Amino acid sequence: xxxxxxxxxxxxxxxxxxxxxxxxxxxxxxxxxxxxxxxxxxxxxxxxxxxxxxxxxxxxxxxxxxxxxxxxxxxxxxxxxxxxxxxxxxxxxxxxxxxxxxxxxxxxxxxxxxxxxxxxxxxxxxxxxxxxxxxxxxxxxxxxxxxxxxxxxxxxxxxxxxxxxxxxxxxxxxxxxxxxxxxxxxxxxxxxxxxxxxxxxxxxxxxxxxxxxxxxxxxxxxxxxxxxxxxxxxxxxxxxxxxxxxxxxxxxxxxxxxxxxxxxxxxxxxxxxxxxxxxxxxxxxxxxxxxxxxxxxxxxxxxxxxxxxxxxxxxxxxxxxxxxxxxxxxxxxxxxxxxxxxxxxxxxxxxxxxxxxxxxxxxxxxxxxxxxxxxxxxxxxxxxxxxxxxxxxxxxxxxxxxxxxxxxxxxxxxxxxxxxxxxxxxxxxxxxxxxxxxxxxxxxxxxxxxxx
Amino acid sequence: xxxxxxxxxxxxxxxxxxxxxxxxxxxxxxxxxxxxxxxxxxxxxxxxxxxxxxxxxxxxxxxxxxxxxxxxxxxxxxxxxxxxxxxxxxxxxxxxxxxxxxxxxxxxxxxxxxxxxxxxxxxxxxxxxxxxxxxxxxxxxxxxxxxxxxxxxxxxxxxxxxxxxxxxxxxxxxxxxxxxxxxxxxxxxxxxxxxxxxxxxxxxxxxxxxxxxxxxxxxxxxxxxxxxxxxxxxxxxxxxxxxxxxxxxxxxxxxxxxxxxxxxxxxxxxxxxxxxxxxxxxxxxxxxxxxxxxxxxxxxxxxxxxxxxxxxxxxxxxxxxxxxxxxxxxxxxxxxxxxxxxxxxxxxxxxxxxxxxxxxxxxxxxxxxxxxxxxxxxxxxxxxxxxxxxxxxxxxxxxxxxxxxxxxxxxxxxxxxxxxxxxxxxxxxxxxxxxxxxxxxxxxxxxxxxxx
Numbered sequence: 046x047x048x049x050x051x052x053x054x055x056x057x058x059x060x061x062x063x064x065x066x067x068x069x070x071x072x073x074x075x076x077x078x079x080x081x082x083x084x085x086x087x088x089x090x091x092x093x094x095x096x097x098x099x100x101x102x103x104x105x106x107x108x109x110x111x112x113x114x115x116x117x118x119x120x121x122x123x124x125x126x127x128x129x130x131x132x133x134x135x136x137x138x139x140x141x142x143x144x145x146x147x148x149x150x151x152x153x154x155x156x157x158x159x160x161x162x163x164x165x166x167x168x169x170x171x172x173x174x175x176x177x178x179x180x181x182x183x184x185x186x187x188x189x190x191x192x193x194x195x196x197x198x199x200x201x202x203x204x205x206x207x208x209x210x211x212x213x214x215x216x217x218x219x220x221x222x223x224x225x226x227x228x229x230x231x232x233x234x235x236x237x238x239x240x241x242x243x244x245x246x247x248x249x250x251x252x253x254x255x256x257x258x259x260x261x262x263x264x265x266x267x268x269x270x271x272x273x274x275x276x277x278x279x280x281x282x283x284x285x286x287x288x289x290x291x292x293x294x295x296x297x298x299x300x301x302x303x304x305x306x307x308x309x310x311x312x313x314x315x316x317x318x319x320x321x322x323x324x325x326x327x328x329x330x331x332x333x334x335x336x337x338x339x340x341x342x343x344x345x346x347x348x349x350x351x352x353x354x355x356x357x358x359x360x361x362x363x364x365x366x367x368x369x370x371x372x373x374x375x376x377x378x379x380x381x382x383x384x385x386x387x388x389x390x391x392x393x394x395x396x397x398x399x400x401x402x403x404x405x406x407x408x409x410x411x412x413x414x415x416x417x418x419x420x421x422x423x424x425x426x427x428x429x430x431x432x433x434x435x436x437x438x439x440x441x442x443x444x445x446x447x448x449x450x451x452x453x454x455x456x457x458x459x460x461x462x463x464x465x466x467x468x469x470x471x472x473x474x475x476x477x478x479x480x481x482x483x484x485x486x487x488x489x490x491x492x493x494x495x496x497x
Numbered sequence: 498x499x500x501x502x503x504x505x506x507x508x509x510x511x512x513x514x515x516x517x518x519x520x521x522x523x524x525x526x527x528x529x530x531x532x533x534x535x536x537x538x539x540x541x542x543x544x545x546x547x548x549x550x551x552x553x554x555x556x557x558x559x560x561x562x563x564x565x566x567x568x569x570x571x572x573x574x575x576x577x578x579x580x581x582x583x584x585x586x587x588x589x590x591x592x593x594x595x596x597x598x599x600x601x602x603x604x605x606x607x608x609x610x611x612x613x614x615x616x617x618x619x620x621x622x623x624x625x626x627x628x629x630x631x632x633x634x635x636x637x638x639x640x641x642x643x644x645x646x647x648x649x650x651x652x653x654x655x656x657x658x659x660x661x662x663x664x665x666x667x668x669x670x671x672x673x674x675x676x677x678x679x680x681x682x683x684x685x686x687x688x689x690x691x692x693x694x695x696x697x698x699x700x701x702x703x704x705x706x707x708x709x710x711x712x713x714x715x716x717x718x719x720x721x722x723x724x725x726x727x728x729x730x731x732x733x734x735x736x737x738x739x740x741x742x743x744x745x746x747x748x749x750x751x752x753x754x755x756x757x758x759x760x761x762x763x764x765x766x767x768x769x770x771x772x773x774x775x776x777x778x779x780x781x782x783x784x785x786x787x788x789x790x791x792x793x794x795x796x797x798x799x800x801x802x803x804x805x806x807x808x809x810x811x812x813x814x815x816x817x818x819x820x821x822x823x824x825x826x827x828x829x830x831x832x833x834x835x836x837x838x839x840x841x842x843x844x845x846x847x848x849x850x851x852x853x854x855x856x857x858x859x860x861x862x863x864x865x866x867x868x869x870x871x872x873x874x875x876x877x878x879x880x881x882x883x884x885x886x887x888x889x890x891x892x893x894x895x896x897x898x899x900x901x902x903x904x905x906x907x908x909x910x911x912x913x914x915x916x917x918x919x920x921x922x923x924x925x926x927x928x929x930x931x932x933x934x935x936x937x938x939x940x941x942x943x944x945x946x947x948x949x
Contacts, residue, residue: 048506048569048572048573049506049572049573051503051505051506053503054500054501054503117500118875120500120501121500121501121580121874121875121876122875128573132647150602152875152876152877154914191875194872195584195875213917213918213921214914214917214918214921215917216921217917217918217920217921217924218877218914218917218920220920220921220924221868221871221872221877221917221920221924222871222872223872416673419673419674420646420673420674420675422573423570423573423574423604423643423647424573424604425604425670425673462606462666462670462914462915463914465665465666465667465669465670465673466665466666466669468669468670468672468673469665469666469668469669469672472669472672472673
């Protein structure tokens with residue numbers, strides 16, 4: 046039996062899958078202009094995004110061609126392997142078959158370059174010389190630094206100052222790939238200067254860094270902004286994962302009963318899941334979809350499905366999605382990539398229509414699962430991805446209990462080699478578990494704007 | 498044209514290649530007992546190695562079967578990809594074709610598990626319950642922690658105290674894989690206690706850590722010792738790299754004119770090179786072999802080919818090899834894996850018989866090459882492997898000068914994601930270049946024992 050299913054290079058998908066036209070009727074609501082309450086148009090976004098990406102944001106084409114130059118760069122690390130977790134199955138003594146798609150093989154160590162590369166490409170095609178973006182822990186910043194370097198563009202990364210100081214390795218990585226990395230708040234933008242005037246010692250926040258990057262893009266003609274999750278076009282690019290996985294599952298002679306992933310903004314899970322969701326939505330395939338999130342930021346399991354802002358400073362359009370309130374600030378869990386107050390509208394709509402479920406886990410639960418995975422499958426997973434591993438182990442044990450030979454597929458969205466200090470905290474027993482922050486959620490939810 | 502050549506799983510090599518029987522006649526000299534000056538026998542090694550590995554150390558079989566259990570574990574990350582560096586070729590504007598074999602895909606991030614896995618396997622077969630080994634920067638210790646975990650064995654890693662303190666992430670990695678990691682010198686061994694008595698604040702050294710691990714193994718019946726480079730059986734296991742590369746080059750429709758790798762103890766380069774050296778030694782193929790080492794530890798370019806000890810404390814048999822003297826301590830360069838005073842006897846003999854050349858580079862030279870590679874090929878290479886990249890770039894530029902379409906193949910033995918602080922030093926211009934330490938080498942060479 047094959048452990049690893051590798052797609053031959055000539056079988057690599059040449060199109061991304063757009064789930065929008067297959068969504069349940071009426072399930073998607075348009076983004077609204079917060080001033081007028083009216084649906085936004087392309088012109089509302091053209092100051093910071095190229096028209097090609099705005100077009101992908103609203104397209105009704107079921108498939109979108111992947112530009113050849115993007116395909117060539119994908120080939121540096123794609124196709125990512127589909128791996129049968131035989132050693133984990135054995136350790137769990139489960140009749141379930143467990144497969145995972147491993148996105149940690151990308152040079153940035155996660156699925157993020159699947160979208161940073163096409164985003165850089167379309168911006169370069171539009172004559173853009175530089176991308177401005179923000180990064181917290183550094184995953185997205187590295188992916189964008191890599192992508193712009195590949196297309197000979199410049200990149201400015203506004204990195205939250207506390208991360209800039211605490212995660213020098215991620216910063217070095219971006220600099221190796223030629224990006225300029227600034228500790229945000231900076232004195233380069235009005236937003237940054239305003240914050241520094243109030244508090245010269247500010248350690249920054251993702252919200253501030255976003256504001257700085259957007260301002261940089263909006264105030265320079267040849268500079269655009271770029272986002273690493275949530276938006277439709279970002280999820281579209283990530284479907285390369287699922288399109289490959291469909292072909293690989295076929296090569297392996299199997300098909301998933303359950304498809305699992307972790308969710309922060311939703312892009313890695315959408316990337317794997319949507320190609321299988323297509324079979325459910327259009328062919329009635331009986332597949333269970335399960336998204337795993339942290340109890341410290343329980344967007345889907347405890348949030349509301351409603352219109353809210355995508356950022357703390359209320360500068361984005363209003364989007365219909367699961368949200369804990371735009372000024373909800375989650376506890377400092379190690380799965381930094383899952384600390385987002387809201388969820389991709391496409392994922393939210395699928396949950397809202399009963400096509401997808403969610404579950405939440407504490408830090409100690411997910412690290413226990415991560416260690417079990419590392420000790421059987423050898424790869425040390427990212428704390429984010431370990432949420433998916435925990436859900437997978439639970440489902441595999443359920444299958445054992447029921448004596449069912451279920452086939453489980455999950456997305457191992459990244460490796461944990463930059464997260465060893467968090468493993469250290471877990472192994473030394475000093476990792477804090479955060480329960481649902483009920484009171485905090487109630488407060489931030491009260492500030493969600495009332496629309497419609 | 499294919500960027501990446503992936504070997505189908507059913508084509509994976511099932512045998513390692515043993516170069517010993519193909520070596521030029523009389524080029525290999527037996528290891529000697531330093532007390533008697535006579536060749537050592539199996540019994541001299543049986544306290545710390547299983548007979549199966551001692552057998553591989555001296556076998557004259559050209560091919561050795563890879564045990565099925567080892568093949569199964571190899572499959573977790575093998576075959577490693579063969580990648581055509583088209584973007585680097587373009588950046589260099591060279592007619593040369595550049596291929597590299599990427600060993601950084603292993604869970605430990607380097608080629609080291611290719612031998613730690615079979616070593617753990619053979620020891621378990623021999624009834625050994627625990628492996629004791631040393632590690633400096635942590636690469637070898639992680640590879641052995643991973644391997645023992647895969648076979649349900651215990652692992653004790655004596656980690657040089659200064660690294661234990663400075664590289665907590667590598668330590669956590671070993672602990673994730675279930676190893677016990679001790680800061681050496683420890684109070685568990687006579688060797689450790691002796692050092693601590695003299696200097697309670699000792700930061701340790703690789704020599705001390707080796708002594709502790711060997712003592713641990715020699716004084717416990719169910720514990721053995723394990724070494725990550727230099728010895729014949731270690732190089733044998735690494736030939737999985739070259740055996741795959743032979744098949745992949747054939748799939749790519751090409752064959753190398755030049756084969757390049759970095760050398761510390763010699764195992765990664767031997768792993769790639771020996772399968773092609775076979776074609777040179779037995780079929781007269783015209784291939785250039787070039788090994789790259791640091792100027793700070795110029796074992797082959799400036800050392801002597803003579804009998805010397807493998808360790809500082811003179812506890813090993815005497816081996817015929819290139820050496821800078823067994824008590825030579827190189828400057829603290831970032832390519833920690835290349836800081837060894839001697840060279841594998843097999844590599845040394847190939848250099849000595851004119852079948853292989855060597856070249857030495859400074860730190861700033863190799864980091865400049867590493868950055869150029871990362872910015873074109875996207876992977877951030879380990880400082881060790883960057884010596885091979887520098888040699889490759891030089892050869893590709895020579896080919897450009899001469900207008901020759903040479904085919905170059907090199908081993909990218911590991912990634913640099915645990916070495917970002919050294920990139921930081923390079924980018925900030927604070928990296929020191931070490932010239933050949935002429936005086937120091939003269940001193941340590943004077944202490945090489947006079948044999949025969």
